[in-house]
Structure formats: C-alpha cells, structure tokens
Amino acid sequence: MSGITLEGVEKRYPGGVLAVKGVDIDIESGEFVTLVGPSGCGKTTTLRTIAGFEQPTDGTVSIADEVVTDLPPYERDTGMVFQDFALFPHMTIHDNVAYGMEADGGYLDEEIDARVAEMLELVELPGMGDRTPDQLSGGQQQRVALARALAPKPQALLLDEPLASLDKKLREQMQVELRRIQQEVGITTVFVTHNQEEALTMSDRIAVMNDGRFEQVGPPGEVYDDPETRFVADFLGTANIFDGTVESVADGVATVECGDTTLRARNVGSVGAGDSASVVIRPERFDLEAASTDGGTTATASEGANVFEGTITFRRHLGSSIEYHLETLAGRELVVVRRSGHDERTAGDRVSVRVGVDDCRIVEA
Amino acid sequence: MAAETPPSEADADDPGSGSETVNSGRAGLKANAKWYVVSYPLFWLGLIFLVPLAMLFAFSFYVNIPGGRYEMGLTLENYARFLTSELYLGQLWLTIEIALVTAAISLLLGYPIAYYLARMERAWLRSLLLITIISSLWVTYVIRAYAWQVILASGGLLSSVGVSVGLLSEPQAFYPGYWGLIVGMVYVFLPFMILTLYSSIRNIDGELLEASKNLGAGPVRTFRRVTLPLSKNGIMSGSALVFILALGSYVLPRLLGSSAERTLPVLIEQQIMSEANYPFGAAMSIGLIVVVVAFLWVMVRFTNLTTGSLGGSETATPDGESPSSAAQSTGVGGRLRSGFGSLAAAVGLTRAVAGVGSAVNAAVTVVNAETRERVLSIASRAYAAAVMVFIAAPLAIIIAVSFTPEQFLTFPPGGFSMQWYVEFFTDPDWVLALLNSLGIAGAVAVLSTTIGGSLAFALDRFDYRWGTIFGTFGVLPILVPPVIVGVAFLVFFLELGLAGSRLSIIVAHGIFYAPFPFILISQGLREIDRTYEEAAMNLGASPGRTIRTITYPLLRANVVSGALFAFILSLNEYIIAWLLSLFLVDTIPIQIFNSLRYGYTPTIAAASVVFIVLTVVVMSSIDRMSGGIWE
Structure with a gap:
C-alpha cells in the first residue's frame, strides 16, 4: 500500500x-x-x-x-x-x-x-x-x-x-x-x-x-x-564546483577542462567528449598535506587523483571539524573540511590537497 | 540543467470566471455561493439606497406646484433658481466657507493634542482621554449644540462669568451668529480630526524619531522633517473628513447660527419641511452632492498638490480669510470684529496657553536642552488640558444643569434636585420618544450589521469582477450628507406610502450606518490569520463548521462593535429621522430639538444626561470587548 x-x-x-x-x-x-x-x-x-x-x-x-x-x-x-x-x-x-x-x-x-x-x-x-x-x-x-x-x-x-x-x-x-x-x-x-x-x-x-x-x-x-x-550539489551541503567542457572519456573516467584547471572525474552519467559538465567535489573528500617544494602546476592528475596546490587564506572552526579556504595557484577558491585535532594548518600555510577520482562527481552543467 | 518543457496552457482558467465548481481554495466554499452571499447587501446598498438617490435626481427636474404638490416633468427651472439667485449662491459659498474654517481651526487645535496623545507614555491616561474624546463624539449634535446654547446664550455661562469678572458690563449673547456657530462646529468635529491625526501619528515608528534625534536634529527639526511629512495622510484625511461632515451638517447651523447662517442643508430642510417644495429641495440636494463629489475628486486626483496647499493654508487661513470673505458679503467686517471678541472668549484660554507655550519655547532655546524639554512638556500638558476642557466641559455643564432645582436654566445651578429626571421618566411623550429611539436603534443595529457584515464577508472570500465597486457601495452611504439621505428616502417612502413610520427610519439608518460594521468586519476578516481556517478544515471541519467555530469567534468583537456603533449612531441621529418622521414619530433627538423651540426647560438637560449615559455605557462596552479598538 x-x-x-x-x-x-x-x-x-x-x-x-x-x-x-x-x-x-x-x-x-x-x-x-x-x-x-x-x-x-x-x-x-x-x-x-x-x-x-x-x-x-x-x-x-x-x-x-x-x-x-x-x-x-x-x-x-x-x-x-x-x-x-x-x-x-x-x-x-x-x-x-x-x-x-x-x-x-x-x-x-x-x-x-x-x-x-x-x-x-x-x-x-x-x-x-x-x-x-x-x-x-x-x-x-x-x-x-x-x-x-x-x-x-x-x-x-x-x-x-x-x-x-x-x-x-x-x-x-x-x-x-x-x-x-x-x-x-x-x-x-x-x-x-x-x-x-x-x-x-x-x-x-x-x-x-x-x-x-x-x-x-x-x-x-x-x-x-x-x-x-x-543545483542539487550546490543546494545540499557545501560543494566545490568546477564548470567546464569534457575533453575525453576513457575507462569511465572523464577528463574535464575547467578553464585553467584540468580535472579527472568518475563518469557514471552519459556525458561524452565536447559536452559541458561540472565537476563536484565535497570539501571533506580532500586530503591535506604540506606543499611539495617545487611549487608545480595548478592542478595535476596523477595516480587516480586530482592534486591542487595553494595557500590557506581563511580557517574557521566548526566544532568537530575545521573548514579551510584555499586559494589555488590558478587563483581559484577551494573549500576543504578536515577533522579537528588532526594535522591542523593555519592561515598562510602553503598546502597541497588531493582528492581521489572516485570522489569527484561529474554532473550536467 | 534539463531544458524546461513549456507547461500546457490549455487549462489555465480564470477562477473568477465561475467555470470552476470546486472549492475556492480559501475557505473551501462553493463558487456559486458567492452570488447568494453578495445579493443581500447589494439589495440594500445597490437597490434600496441608489433608487431614492436616483429619484432625488429625477425630482430635481420636476415642476413644483405651490401647495406641496409637484408634477413629473423635465425642467431646469429649479437649477436656474438655485444658480441665478444671489441669496442661494451666497449661502452655498457660506456653507463651504464655514466647512473650510471649521476644518482649518480643527486642524490647528487638533494636531498638537493628537501628537501629545500619540506620544504619551501613561497608557491609562491616554485611554481615559481617548474615551472622553470618543464618547463626546457619539452624543447627538442636538445635545451638543444645546450645550453651547447654554454656554453662549445671554445670561448663559460665558456672559455670566464675563459680567462677574468685569469683562462685560451687561449680559451679552454670543449666539446665534457666525462665530458662535464656528465654535460649535469646531467643538463637534474636532474629535474626528484628533482621532484621525492620532492614529496617523501613532503609526509613525518611534525609532524614526530616535534616529532623527541621534542624527543631531532637535525637536523642532525632527517634527518638521520627520513627523509632519509622515503624518501628511492623517492631515489630509482628517481635514477632508471634517470638511465633508461640516458641509453636510444641519443641526449646528440651525441651532447656533442666526438667520444669516442658513447653510445649504438648513435651506434644503426648509424647502422640504416648511415650503414642501420637493423639486427645488431636490435640486439643492444635487448641488450639495456635486460639491462633495467635486471635493472628493480633487482630493483623490490632486492628492500631492493639495498636500502642499493644505499644509500652507493651515497657517494662512485665519489671516487669508478676510479678503476672500470681504468680497462675498458686506457684513463681514463687523462680523469679524465682533466675532474675534467672542471667539477669543471661547478659545482664548487655549490660544493663550499655546501662545505662552511657544513664546516660552522660543525664549528658552538658548537655555540648556533639559530645561527646554521640561518647559515644552509643561506647555504641551497645559495645552492638552485646555483642549480637553473644551471637549469635555459642555457635556459636564449639561450634567450640572440637569440637577438644578430651579424652574429655568441657570448656571451655576443653585442646589441639587432630581426633579427633572422624575419629570423625564413620568412624561409619556419623553418615555415614548425614548422607547422609539431604542427600538429603532436596535433594529438598525441588526440591519446595518447584516448588510455590512455580509458584504465584508463576500468581498473577503470571493473574487468579483466588480469587487471594487461593491466595496465602494459599502462606504458610499456615509459619504452622502445626511440631509440628502433624509430627503432622498423621504421622496422614496412617500411614493411607497411608508413615510412617517418607524420602518422608514430603520431602513434609512440601517443603510446609512452600514459602512461602520462593513469597515470593522472587513478589517477583522483581513486580520484573521487564514491558517486558522485551514487548520480547522484540515482537521475535518466543513466550511459551515469552520465559520461557526473558528471565524466567527475570532471576529465576534468586530461584529458586536459594528452593531453597537450602528446602534449608538442611530440613537443619536436627528436630521434623517426628522425628515422621515413627517411629525408622526418622535425620537429623543427630535423631542429635544422640538423642546428647544419653546425654551430651555431643564428636562432637556435630564433627557440629554440619560442619553449621554446610555452612549457612554455602550461605548465603554465596545472598548472593553474589542480590547482597545482605538489603537
């Protein structure tokens, strides 16, 4: 019934x-x-x-x-x-x-x-x-x-x-x-x-x-x-959203050209090369580590992950977690949430964040 | 994002077209019910009110046959007589002039006290003062004019006091005459002005004034730049209200004016009741309606323009009046001279206090702010007290007079006696008049509440193509000068053979006062949170049950107040009842008015007191029930 x-x-x-x-x-x-x-x-x-x-x-x-x-x-x-x-x-x-x-x-x-x-x-x-x-x-x-x-x-x-x-x-x-x-x-x-x-x-x-x-x-x-x-990604919770164009799709992984940043994301939908699409990354999916010394490029895709380098511009304590705002080398803002009391960073720190391709969701723009 | 499929346009139907038979979504009432509900008020306000007015219009073209008869016809003779006569045109202008002067003086006197009341901190005192003002508002014009006769007559209060303090060498009459009339008019219409201004000033957010002061503006600047502009609407509508009421006033010019101050309503009544010249009376009535409509049109059309000019005339009228009226009639100079004497005597106290207050205020601008605030507050209190005395004293004097042991009106009364009350309650004429008044007022309360209430309900619940016009019907009757309502219904009921009956008065009053319940109940319906009704229906209550258990209980105070207003207004109404009575029905106001022709027997005072008490009791119960409706 x-x-x-x-x-x-x-x-x-x-x-x-x-x-x-x-x-x-x-x-x-x-x-x-x-x-x-x-x-x-x-x-x-x-x-x-x-x-x-x-x-x-x-x-x-x-x-x-x-x-x-x-x-x-x-x-x-x-x-x-x-x-x-x-x-x-x-x-x-x-x-x-x-x-x-x-x-x-x-x-x-x-x-x-x-x-x-x-x-x-x-x-x-x-x-x-x-x-x-x-x-x-x-x-x-x-x-x-x-x-x-x-x-x-x-x-x-x-x-x-x-x-x-x-x-x-x-x-x-x-x-x-x-x-x-x-x-x-x-x-x-x-x-x-x-x-x-x-x-x-x-x-x-x-x-x-x-x-x-x-x-x-x-x-x-x-x-x-x-x-x-x-819309759903944006409305529910916090999301880092990159709008761009699908460059290629291989093995269920799409490579998306988002202006100055190229991202790889698990493609469960039906986007094909040339489509416009957005890549959604939830803030708590990131790993945060100290920046590699060579500075490097804006975002690199390696070993099934997307890596960003940047500087922490703002940090706020949410109780059980900490929210960091980063400015990437390409000048984009990124929101990252980490458990508190665990490898904390402060504003001004140069950091490198990485997120697995499976944690990057592609949606129609 | 997915492309939006354009929605189907086919079934977008206007619910107002009547094609939907389902619930209206609001109260869940069937759509076809809307015509049943509205037909009742439309029968009264559309048919029974407009037919007499149309007949009045038709009559104005009829041919008069001396001796109280008339012949159907299409002549312009009546209008020609009205518009070519020096006398009638002069009196038409005088009517307008008196109304303007009344409105201007009321505004000047009323604004400070309205401001004072609105900003008063002691709530109990404010309610007391408001109740005093409001109570005096509902006491019949006949009694209040009579109170001023007692004060202004030769040998009356003012002249006795004048003689005893040596200002006057011999007793002098301050009425009948122009300024006696103006004092009476201001006295009667000032409460309307105060209440309108009061609610407008009270609506101004106190934080705005604080913001102004915080920005460094002093009291004067704050008043000029914030309070005054924000109370503009109150000034406009208060002045318009007083003007229209004064224009249509019959009782005051008749009882306080001399034969020179026969205003249009007085002339109309004379044509109907003394000359029995119905066509000419009708033509003059149409003339008065034209003035009212033209005024309303100007107010609505040029609201912004008149705001400025009205604000200016506010101070200019007392001076600027002399040239305009000097051009009108020859006796103006003398009238002004003697007039200022009596006016000064009547409102001199108020003026003096206000003048002293402002002079002191000017003098202390150099003194520190704290002192200034204190002086201002003392001055405004004194002023408020003076105006309150002006409003309350006449009725207090009537009360004092009613206990006189002497055979004639004297002041101060030389003792205490209940004999005039005994006289009142044992005289079959007075008792019959009282019973008539109460019976008519009771029936009027029911009739006007059903008319006003059903119209308010219909307009609130349903959409009508002519909704705005129906709404206008709801307030229209009260905008028509009562003397015209009286003449129109007289003509109507004469045709039906019902003139001179209680029924005719009940119908005329019931329609004339329907706007009060209409406005109160409309307001109540607007204020009811619609979700209460939705909650009831969600819990399974049918529309009928919802109205019975939710809507009506939440609306009861408004319904009962509306009924009581109609009751009290009908109880105190004179001119419509008088015209329709054809000398066959007596009510208390008619009886008092007639008695005044034969002298001032203190029975009149006793009758007035009984009536005032009745009025105050009803007004207090309205106030208690509605939990401070005046706010």
Missing part, C-alpha cells in the same frame, strides 16, 4: 504563474519524505496540494490509494502542522487537540478526552489541557500542533516548515523528537523545509525541488554523495 502518490501534479495560479510544473512521487506508507528547496521552488504549493488547500490544474493526488484530487481539505484524511502552528487562540489546548475528533462527529466525549490525554502524553505535555496557546512556549506550541494533527488518526502527516520559527537549539531537539514520534506512530509524512540540514538529518528520502519540479529524489546519503544535477 502506498501512502501518498502524486502523478503529474501541476499548479498554475490565476495570474499565469506556474508554481508546480508536473511532479511525480510515490511515497510509501510510513515513509518520511522531505521536500527541500529554496523559497519559491513550489514545495509548499505541493504540500498544500496534498492537503487540498490548492487545487492542481493538472495531475492526480492519491492518499492511501484513494484519489482525492477533487476532494476539499475537510474530506481528506491528512493532519497538518503549520509554520506558525495556527493553534486556535480562543480555545484551550484540550479543545485544540479535540477539534478534529469533534469535527468528525464519530467519537464519544470520553473517547475524545482519553485520546487528547494520550496525545498530550505522546508529545510529553501531560496535564496541559486547560492552558491556552498563549501560555505555552514556542516548543510547547509546536508539540500541541503535532498532537492536534495526529489526534484524529490521519492517513498522512503534513509538516509545513514547522521548525522554522524555533531557535537553533530547540530546533535540533525537535528534529529528533519529531522523528521519534513519527516512527512511533508509523505515519506517512511529508515534511517541507528550506533547511538542507533538516532534510538530511530527518528523512527516509529527500526530494530536492527547484523551479517547480523535482531535481532529484533519493535517500539523504545518496542525494548528498551522488548529486544528479549541479
């Missing part, structure tokens, strides 16, 4: 703006999928289309194998957590959580009370039912919003940037909490965020959105390590 299926969903606004340009995804029951992308990429519109607040101009939406494209929001079985939580200010916490079951009409009062207590227990706010939303902290409101969305036992949980209004510490805490509750309940979940770190840490699968379509869909590790497009 599938949780949520989108087929060719397209949304055009009355003014003619095409916010979603035909997206397809099949989300398994119980799966946690994150839609991530810059603001205006159509991720929230996609989520609202699933909830029924937006009517797609084309395509179909199914929830739990039932086509719901033409159903109004209140006839769809989804629970949504809004960005600013939207807790009803004129009702107590109890009444907020009970609202969905009361609207359903199929519950006895005792059942509702028991369920509300159970949900408040689940989000670790037992006994808070008599308070009003303005008496709660941001994190508590967030939990109540989650309890309210889950109380009527929906088929799918929809989260619209629910962590955006929390401070960093609380946000990280809630990331873990949210994932724990989602797994405990086992509910199909679609999570929308513009925060790539949130996407990477919480999801079973990530759908990276850009300009109204999915650029890449896959598990976090795969999308991070094997970006299929330049």
Whole structure:
C-alpha cells in the first residue's frame, strides 16, 4: 500500500504563474519524505496540494490509494502542522487537540478526552489541557500542533516548515523528537523545509525541488554523495564546483577542462567528449598535506587523483571539524573540511590537497 | 540543467470566471455561493439606497406646484433658481466657507493634542482621554449644540462669568451668529480630526524619531522633517473628513447660527419641511452632492498638490480669510470684529496657553536642552488640558444643569434636585420618544450589521469582477450628507406610502450606518490569520463548521462593535429621522430639538444626561470587548 502518490501534479495560479510544473512521487506508507528547496521552488504549493488547500490544474493526488484530487481539505484524511502552528487562540489546548475528533462527529466525549490525554502524553505535555496557546512556549506550541494533527488518526502527516520559527537549539531537539514520534506512530509524512540540514538529518528520502519540479529524489546519503544535477550539489551541503567542457572519456573516467584547471572525474552519467559538465567535489573528500617544494602546476592528475596546490587564506572552526579556504595557484577558491585535532594548518600555510577520482562527481552543467 | 518543457496552457482558467465548481481554495466554499452571499447587501446598498438617490435626481427636474404638490416633468427651472439667485449662491459659498474654517481651526487645535496623545507614555491616561474624546463624539449634535446654547446664550455661562469678572458690563449673547456657530462646529468635529491625526501619528515608528534625534536634529527639526511629512495622510484625511461632515451638517447651523447662517442643508430642510417644495429641495440636494463629489475628486486626483496647499493654508487661513470673505458679503467686517471678541472668549484660554507655550519655547532655546524639554512638556500638558476642557466641559455643564432645582436654566445651578429626571421618566411623550429611539436603534443595529457584515464577508472570500465597486457601495452611504439621505428616502417612502413610520427610519439608518460594521468586519476578516481556517478544515471541519467555530469567534468583537456603533449612531441621529418622521414619530433627538423651540426647560438637560449615559455605557462596552479598538 502506498501512502501518498502524486502523478503529474501541476499548479498554475490565476495570474499565469506556474508554481508546480508536473511532479511525480510515490511515497510509501510510513515513509518520511522531505521536500527541500529554496523559497519559491513550489514545495509548499505541493504540500498544500496534498492537503487540498490548492487545487492542481493538472495531475492526480492519491492518499492511501484513494484519489482525492477533487476532494476539499475537510474530506481528506491528512493532519497538518503549520509554520506558525495556527493553534486556535480562543480555545484551550484540550479543545485544540479535540477539534478534529469533534469535527468528525464519530467519537464519544470520553473517547475524545482519553485520546487528547494520550496525545498530550505522546508529545510529553501531560496535564496541559486547560492552558491556552498563549501560555505555552514556542516548543510547547509546536508539540500541541503535532498532537492536534495526529489526534484524529490521519492517513498522512503534513509538516509545513514547522521548525522554522524555533531557535537553533530547540530546533535540533525537535528534529529528533519529531522523528521519534513519527516512527512511533508509523505515519506517512511529508515534511517541507528550506533547511538542507533538516532534510538530511530527518528523512527516509529527500526530494530536492527547484523551479517547480523535482531535481532529484533519493535517500539523504545518496542525494548528498551522488548529486544528479549541479543545483542539487550546490543546494545540499557545501560543494566545490568546477564548470567546464569534457575533453575525453576513457575507462569511465572523464577528463574535464575547467578553464585553467584540468580535472579527472568518475563518469557514471552519459556525458561524452565536447559536452559541458561540472565537476563536484565535497570539501571533506580532500586530503591535506604540506606543499611539495617545487611549487608545480595548478592542478595535476596523477595516480587516480586530482592534486591542487595553494595557500590557506581563511580557517574557521566548526566544532568537530575545521573548514579551510584555499586559494589555488590558478587563483581559484577551494573549500576543504578536515577533522579537528588532526594535522591542523593555519592561515598562510602553503598546502597541497588531493582528492581521489572516485570522489569527484561529474554532473550536467 | 534539463531544458524546461513549456507547461500546457490549455487549462489555465480564470477562477473568477465561475467555470470552476470546486472549492475556492480559501475557505473551501462553493463558487456559486458567492452570488447568494453578495445579493443581500447589494439589495440594500445597490437597490434600496441608489433608487431614492436616483429619484432625488429625477425630482430635481420636476415642476413644483405651490401647495406641496409637484408634477413629473423635465425642467431646469429649479437649477436656474438655485444658480441665478444671489441669496442661494451666497449661502452655498457660506456653507463651504464655514466647512473650510471649521476644518482649518480643527486642524490647528487638533494636531498638537493628537501628537501629545500619540506620544504619551501613561497608557491609562491616554485611554481615559481617548474615551472622553470618543464618547463626546457619539452624543447627538442636538445635545451638543444645546450645550453651547447654554454656554453662549445671554445670561448663559460665558456672559455670566464675563459680567462677574468685569469683562462685560451687561449680559451679552454670543449666539446665534457666525462665530458662535464656528465654535460649535469646531467643538463637534474636532474629535474626528484628533482621532484621525492620532492614529496617523501613532503609526509613525518611534525609532524614526530616535534616529532623527541621534542624527543631531532637535525637536523642532525632527517634527518638521520627520513627523509632519509622515503624518501628511492623517492631515489630509482628517481635514477632508471634517470638511465633508461640516458641509453636510444641519443641526449646528440651525441651532447656533442666526438667520444669516442658513447653510445649504438648513435651506434644503426648509424647502422640504416648511415650503414642501420637493423639486427645488431636490435640486439643492444635487448641488450639495456635486460639491462633495467635486471635493472628493480633487482630493483623490490632486492628492500631492493639495498636500502642499493644505499644509500652507493651515497657517494662512485665519489671516487669508478676510479678503476672500470681504468680497462675498458686506457684513463681514463687523462680523469679524465682533466675532474675534467672542471667539477669543471661547478659545482664548487655549490660544493663550499655546501662545505662552511657544513664546516660552522660543525664549528658552538658548537655555540648556533639559530645561527646554521640561518647559515644552509643561506647555504641551497645559495645552492638552485646555483642549480637553473644551471637549469635555459642555457635556459636564449639561450634567450640572440637569440637577438644578430651579424652574429655568441657570448656571451655576443653585442646589441639587432630581426633579427633572422624575419629570423625564413620568412624561409619556419623553418615555415614548425614548422607547422609539431604542427600538429603532436596535433594529438598525441588526440591519446595518447584516448588510455590512455580509458584504465584508463576500468581498473577503470571493473574487468579483466588480469587487471594487461593491466595496465602494459599502462606504458610499456615509459619504452622502445626511440631509440628502433624509430627503432622498423621504421622496422614496412617500411614493411607497411608508413615510412617517418607524420602518422608514430603520431602513434609512440601517443603510446609512452600514459602512461602520462593513469597515470593522472587513478589517477583522483581513486580520484573521487564514491558517486558522485551514487548520480547522484540515482537521475535518466543513466550511459551515469552520465559520461557526473558528471565524466567527475570532471576529465576534468586530461584529458586536459594528452593531453597537450602528446602534449608538442611530440613537443619536436627528436630521434623517426628522425628515422621515413627517411629525408622526418622535425620537429623543427630535423631542429635544422640538423642546428647544419653546425654551430651555431643564428636562432637556435630564433627557440629554440619560442619553449621554446610555452612549457612554455602550461605548465603554465596545472598548472593553474589542480590547482597545482605538489603537
């Protein structure tokens, strides 16, 4: 059984703006999928289309194998957590959580009370039912919003940037909490965020959105390590990206001419000689050593690796790791991340960095 | 990056075209519901309001037959009579002049106090002062004009005080006359000016002023370069509001002006009620509408131009007025001379304080900044106190007078007695008038709230091709001078045979005051976070349930305030009710007005106090419920 299926969903606004340009995804029951992308990429519109607040101009939406494209929001079985939580200010916490079951009409009062207590227990706010939303902290409101969305036992949980209004510490805490509750309940979940770190840490699968379509869909590790497009590489995490032209392809290794730098990269795609392409190198893939004395060329490809020489211009401590900014001899900037406490360098040091050909990913420019 | 496939254009449909039958995406209501919802307010505001106005227009071309009858026709005779008569044109100009002078003086008096209130730090004092200003705003013009009669009459407060301190050798009447009228007009319309300026000044971010001071600008420069330009819109709309209200005012010129100050609304009422010359009254009404429309058009069209000229006339009017009015009528010189005397007596205190304040301010610019700030703050406090006295004292005097044990109005009252209240509550005429007033106002509250509320809801939830025009319908009635609304509905209800009934007054008031609930409820709907409704629907609540459990509770304060506003306004309205009463229906304002013709029995004061108390109670409940709607 599938949780949520989108087929060719397209949304055009009355003014003619095409916010979603035909997206397809099949989300398994119980799966946690994150839609991530810059603001205006159509991720929230996609989520609202699933909830029924937006009517797609084309395509179909199914929830739990039932086509719901033409159903109004209140006839769809989804629970949504809004960005600013939207807790009803004129009702107590109890009444907020009970609202969905009361609207359903199929519950006895005792059942509702028991369920509300159970949900408040689940989000670790037992006994808070008599308070009003303005008496709660941001994190508590967030939990109540989650309890309210889950109380009527929906088929799918929809989260619209629910962590955006929390401070960093609380946000990280809630990331873990949210994932724990989602797994405990086992509910199909679609999570929308513009925060790539949130996407990477919480999801079973990530759908990276850009300009109204999915650029890449896959598990976090795969999308991070094997970006299929330049956009994905750039958007998720930090990447050193070299744009250039493929010179030759041999034994699955492409040689790419990037202006003053020539790089070799594992070619898993279908680029051929003469194509434009970009080489993506994640900062933590580099090895860092003292520069060889002869200075040498800009970048050399030897023994299945690319080697750069340059000077450290800037260094910053990230806690468990250190980020170095290098200026290569060819004048390019390179970002390198190394574990801290291990062969540390300082700004001004001449260094040589090398990265294996297999750690260089080639994408269509 | 992959090439973008051009999206299919075929199914891009305008949701406003009505071809979509699915949920509108906002409240999830069916698209065809939008016409049901809007038909109700359009019935009242489009049909029932515009038909009488159209009839009024038609009537202005009818032929009058002396003796109160008229004949359908197409003559320009009425307009010719209006536009060729020295008398009527002179009075038309006088009407405009009085409105302009009122607006200018209100602006001069109102700006400092609005500024003072907006920058006041003690919240409780500010609410107290605002409540005082606002409460006086809703008390019927009839009572407030009456209060000034008590003050300005020969043997009234001002002349008694003048005699006793030796300024006057014998009791003197300061009314009826031009300046007595101006004082009354300013008194009545100043609160509108203050409130408009107040909200505009209050909206100025305090950090801007701090930034200005941080950049080295002193208080005067900060005011001139930051505060004043940013409150320009408030100045504009406050002046426009006061001008339009003053232009259409009937009660004040009638009760405080002499026969020379018969403004257009007074002349219109006379033509209708005394001469029964409906066609000529209609023609003059159209003339007044033309003035209002022309003024509004100028305001909208040349906003930037008038800003400058208005800012200039602000200081120029008191001086620049003499040449323009000297050209108009012969008695101007005398009027100005005697006028300045009485004006000085009336607002002299305020002026003196302000003058002393600014002189002191100029003198201390050489003194250190701290002293200057203190002097400024003392001067502005004294000024604020003077204006507050000007606003609050007349009603306080009425209250004092109502407890007099004597048979005639005297001031100060020589004792304490409740006899006039007993008289009020035992006189069947007064009691009937009170019951009429309350009954009409209650029905008006329901009618105007349903009209204004349904229109606000429709415009908020649906897209209409003519949405802007519908929105204009929502505020249009209040822009039409009440005397014209009264005459138009009189003509309309005479045709229907319903004139002289409570029903006719209820319908006219219900439409005339619908803009208040409309504006309040529109504002409330705009402020409701749409995601509350989305959250409710996401939790399975149908649109009806969502409105019942989420939208309405969040909107309740606005709905109830709107209803109470309509109630209180209807309760206090005179001219529309008077025209439509055809001498058959009495309300409290009508009863007070009629009683004033026969002298100042203190029962009038008692009736006024009962009414003021009623008004203050309702206003306070609006304020409490909405949690400070004036902010």
